[in-house]
Amino acid sequence: MEIRNEIEADFAAVRELHLSAFPAAGESQLVDALRRDGDAVLSLVAVDDGVIGHIVFSHMTAPFKALALAPVAVRADRRQQGVAAKLISAGLELVKAEGWEGVFVLGSPAYYTRFGFNVALAEGFVCQYSGPYFMALALQENGLPETSGPISYAPAFDGLD
Numbered sequence: 001m002e003i004r005n006e007i008e009a010d011f012a013a014v015r016e017l018h019l020s021a022f023p024a025a026g027e028s029q030l031v032d033a034l035r036r037d038g039d040a041v042l043s044l045v046a047v048d049d050g051v052i053g054h055i056v057f058s059h060m061t062a063p064f065k066a067l068a069l070a071p072v073a074v075r076a077d078r079r080q081q082g083v084a085a086k087l088i089s090a091g092l093e094l095v096k097a098e099g100w101e102g103v104f105v106l107g108s109p110a111y112y113t114r115f116g117f118n119v120a121l122a123e124g125f126v127c128q129y130s131g132p133y134f135m136a137l138a139l140q141e142n143g144l145p146e147t148s149g150p151i152s153y154a155p156a157f158d159g160l161d
């Protein structure tokens, strides 16, 4: 399996992946909208016999250089093999190296805490996803430059149910 940057030739397979991974078309449309708006900062695919996984990190408005992690999907027949973990870890390494300061994610704390995401760290930040499943991760050594304030996801998320 290879993890690499998404290229245009992957778009159709990525769309199919999200359509099959989620119950509705929202996430697939979200990915298209993030690309269209120029808000997809990092889009990685996991490739083996075709595209088996995909992850996007997108621009956020925040008091520091922050990204949102969403969505992530792995083909049903390749789950529970660490594919999502590899996409998440590879993505975090890349955005850290690019100087991004924080990443926010909405998801299961039982899963995302293994990558260093923390519910308490996100508590001071207000957005539509704030709550017990909203987490933050500080990428740089000194932690997040701010611990509270309004944040917002890229406009493409407004169209997500």
Ligand SMILES: CC(C)(COP(=O)(O)OP(=O)(O)OC[C@H]1O[C@@H](n2cnc3c(N)ncnc32)[C@H](O)[C@@H]1OP(=O)(O)O)[C@@H](O)C(=O)NCCC(=O)NCCS
Pocket (backbone or CB within 6 Å): 021, 022, 070, 071, 072, 073, 074, 075, 078, 079, 080, 081, 082, 083, 084, 085, 086, 107, 108, 110, 111
């Ligand atoms: C969520 C998803 C990306 C995980 O992919 P994966 O490659 O199977 O994940 P990994 O192999 O890295 O990790 C599997 C582990 O995560 C756990 N896990 C996966 N999804 C989880 C969830 N939604 N809540 C809690 N735990 C979850 C599994 O129980 C497993 O735990 P373990 O390592 O302790 O056994 C995949 O199940 C998927 O595509 N689901 C449908 C789309 C989706 O819900 N995406 C997430 C929201 S954006």
